[in-house]
Amino acid sequence: MTQLPTNPAHEVRLRCRTSILRTTTSGLAPGHIQANLLILPSAAASHFRSLCARNPVPCPLLGSTPLTAIGNPKLLDDASLITTPDFDIRTDLPLYNIYRDGRLVGQKRDVCEEWTDDHVAFLIGCSFSFEAALERAGLAPRHWETGGNVPMYKTRRRLNPAGIFTDSYYVVSMRPYRPEDIERVRDVTRPFEGMHGEPIAWGWDGMRELGIENVGRPEFGERVHIREGEVPVFWVSAFEIC
Amino acid sequence: MTQLPTNPAHEVRLRCRTSILRTTTSGLAPGHIQANLLILPSAAASHFRSLCARNPVPCPLLGSTPLTAIGNPKLLDDASLITTPDFDIRTDLPLYNIYRDGRLVGQKRDVCEEWTDDHVAFLIGCSFSFEAALERAGLAPRHWETGGNVPMYKTRRRLNPAGIFTDSYYVVSMRPYRPEDIERVRDVTRPFEGMHGEPIAWGWDGMRELGIENVGRPEFGERVHIREGEVPVFWVSAFEIC
Numbered sequence: 001m002t003q004l005p006t007n008p009a010h011e012v013r014l015r016c017r018t019s020i021l022r023t024t025t026s027g028l029a030p031g032h033i034q035a036n037l038l039i040l041p042s043a044a045a046s047h048f049r050s051l052c053a054r055n056p057v058p059c060p061l062l063g064s065t066p067l068t069a070i071g072n073p074k075l076l077d078d079a080s081l082i083t084t085p086d087f088d089i090r091t092d093l094p095l096y097n098i099y100r101d102g103r104l105v106g107q108k109r110d111v112c113e114e115w116t117d118d119h120v121a122f123l124i125g126c127s128f129s130f131e132a133a134l135e136r137a138g139l140a141p142r143h144w145e146t147g148g149n150v151p152m153y154k155t156r157r158r159l160n161p162a163g164i165f166t167d168s169y170y171v172v173s174m175r176p177y178r179p180e181d182i183e184r185v186r187d188v189t190r191p192f193e194g195m196h197g198e199p200i201a202w203g204w205d206g207m208r209e210l211g212i213e214n215v216g217r218p219e220f221g222e223r224v225h226i227r228e229g230e231v232p233v234f235w236v237s238a239f240e241i242c
Numbered sequence: 243m244t245q246l247p248t249n250p251a252h253e254v255r256l257r258c259r260t261s262i263l264r265t266t267t268s269g270l271a272p273g274h275i276q277a278n279l280l281i282l283p284s285a286a287a288s289h290f291r292s293l294c295a296r297n298p299v300p301c302p303l304l305g306s307t308p309l310t311a312i313g314n315p316k317l318l319d320d321a322s323l324i325t326t327p328d329f330d331i332r333t334d335l336p337l338y339n340i341y342r343d344g345r346l347v348g349q350k351r352d353v354c355e356e357w358t359d360d361h362v363a364f365l366i367g368c369s370f371s372f373e374a375a376l377e378r379a380g381l382a383p384r385h386w387e388t389g390g391n392v393p394m395y396k397t398r399r400r401l402n403p404a405g406i407f408t409d410s411y412y413v414v415s416m417r418p419y420r421p422e423d424i425e426r427v428r429d430v431t432r433p434f435e436g437m438h439g440e441p442i443a444w445g446w447d448g449m450r451e452l453g454i455e456n457v458g459r460p461e462f463g464e465r466v467h468i469r470e471g472e473v474p475v476f477w478v479s480a481f482e483i484c
Contacts, residue, residue: 053435057296057402157400158451159443160299160478163432190405193295200402209400236402 008032009084010175019109021094024149026128033082033194035062035123037093039111045120047163052122054160058170058239060125060194065089070073071117081194082123089121102241127173127235130192134175137188138147141175142224148177149157151218152237156211157200159239172200172210173221173237176230185233202233210234245385250274251326255334260353263336266391275324275437277365278480279303279335283354284312286363289405294364296402300412300481302436307331313359316420323436324365332362344483367437369415369477372430376417379430384415384466392417392477393460398453399442401481414452414461415444415479418472421445427475444475451474 008029010136015021025034040048061078065072073089076082091110098106098114099162100154108114127150131141143150150173159168177185182202190198201210216223226232250271257263267276282290287309295301305322307314315331318324333352350356362398369392373383385392392415401410403446419427424444432440443452457463457474468474 050432050435050439054299054439056298160443161430161440163440186405190292193292197292197296198403198405202402 010086013087016094017088017091017110021078022109023094025094026149030132033062034126034128036126037080037089037107038122038124039089039094039115039119040050040122042067042118042120043146044164047165048122050162051159051165051168053125054162055168055239056193057196057200057203058159058168058236060196062123062125064123065119065121067120070120071081071115073115073119073121076123080123090115103205124238125194125196127192127196127237129195130189130235133188133192134185137184139177139181139185139188143175143222146222146224148224150221151223152220153210153212153215153234154219154240165241167242168201169240169242170210170236171220172212172233172234174215174218174224174232176224176226177202177233178230182231182233190234191239199235201235203231206234207232252328255329256261258336259330259333259352263266264351265336267336268391270484272374274364275304276368276370277324278368279331279338280364280366281331281357282364284309284360286406287312289407290364292404293401293407294366294411296404297481298435299438300401300410300478302438304365304367304436306365307361307363309362312362313357315361315363316453318365322365332357352470366480369434369438369479371437372434374428375430375434376391379426381419381423381427381430385417385464388464388466390464392463392464392479393457393465394462395452395454395457395476396461396482407483409484411482411484412442412452412478413462413482414454416460416466416476418455418466418468419444419475420472424473424475431477438478441475441477448476449474459464 005192009032012021012025012028052059061081063076066075066077069075075085076084090112096111097104098108134141152171152173155170155172157170186198207215248392251274254267254270294301304324308317308319311317316329318326332354338350338353339346340350376383394413394415397412397414398410428440449457
């Protein structure tokens with residue numbers, strides 16, 4: 001019996017579609033780009049594109065469903081930086097958060113019921129990719145040792161406003177390093193432009209300037225141990241729309 | 243005697259080249275894009291490109307002399323968003339500031355002596371263009387009434403660091419408007435993406451959040467009168483590298 005060659009990214013999508021995969025996708029399909037998903041009504045779509053164009057570090061837009069075929073959940077816009085055959089944006093992720101009026105109202109395995117012919121889906125770059133590069137450079141992030149999720153913090157740094165998105169803030173992830181390793185850490189992550197790239201702040205002063213008061217109390221993910229002589233290094237991880 | 247058709251932008255360049263034009267270019271060659279100029283040694287060029295890519299609002303990169311032909315002052319890179327025939331970056335601006343070790347050490351009508359075969363020139367978008375659009379919409383900026391330069395302020399908002407550029411800050415320009423006009427003002431300037439686009443902050447709280455304490459004391463340009471009922475509206479104007 002011969003095994004057909006499979007695309008590991010397609011495998012992951014199929015396992016989500018059939019609800020076999022129900023956990024985070026971190027570490028899956030290595031070598032492929034992972035993305036975050038945001039689905040919006042079409043009236044907000046051009047504003048969100050503008051937000052991405054004005055804030056490529058927190059909002060690295062990798063692609064979207066077509067603005068010329070709004071409501072099609074199985075096509076990507078020509079301008080997208082990624083190509084993905086055979087996908088359905090409503091089913092191919094392990095879990096969807098459903099928001100109404102800015103409030104999380106539920107979580108579902110698919111959004112087939114919620115998706116309408118007025119929706120546009122946006123794919124935003126994600127930092128899972130550069131962590132493997134740090135590991136290859138002998139600079140594996142601390143949370144890889146414990147197996148938890150990277151600690152993340154809301155900041156008081158604002159995104160440049162765009163249209164209806166006037167009130168959004170940087171969310172950062174933190175990985176501790178020794179000061180003498182920071183330049184190397186910056187060099188390793190700089191090329192990952194569509195995935196937040198190099199850190200935006202480091203050291204205790206950098207932390208305070210972002211408005212983070214307690215590095216031991218992340219808003220998301222799990223706290224990690226900062227060893228003596230190490231300082232926190234902050235990458236942009238996401239953004240929060242208020 | 244017949245007059246040959248002339249390109250007004252080319253005319254301006256020639257008048258700079260021959261040192262006839264010695265003033266600001268604001269308002270000249272309407273309909274053409276104006277740009278700010280920054281010339282760097284090639285070792286800093288890729289870092290500066292990265293700074294622009296990570297900060298398109300303060301650093302809208304319109305073009306540069308070619309990285310494949312470093313030191314050529316008469317060609318633009320293929321990736322440039324503007325095309326300009328017959329120019330010499332060393333002579334075609336009215337006045338050049340010369341910096342050494344980050345300090346302004348002089349001003350010259352051309353930089354033919356300073357330019358070496360290791361230099362790269364960058365052209366950065368400028369907000370002169372959107373002011374005409376505001377005027378057409380019946381929202382002429384206040385400083386047009388007095389004929390002065392727009393008031394500009396250093397802020398405490400940082401650019402996302404890139405390579406050697408770790409410590410740079412937004413510089414903003416201010417135009418006062420009534421609160422009920424702000425949405426229209428935002429709409430009019432939003433399309434000017436390569437020229438800083440829509441404002442980044444407005445109102446007195448917005449001002450304080452940028453770290454501006456006294457709107458009557460601009461760091462650059464001239465102060466303008468804010469009438470009763472008006473609030474300051476801030477556009478990104480430039481950046482300061484510390």
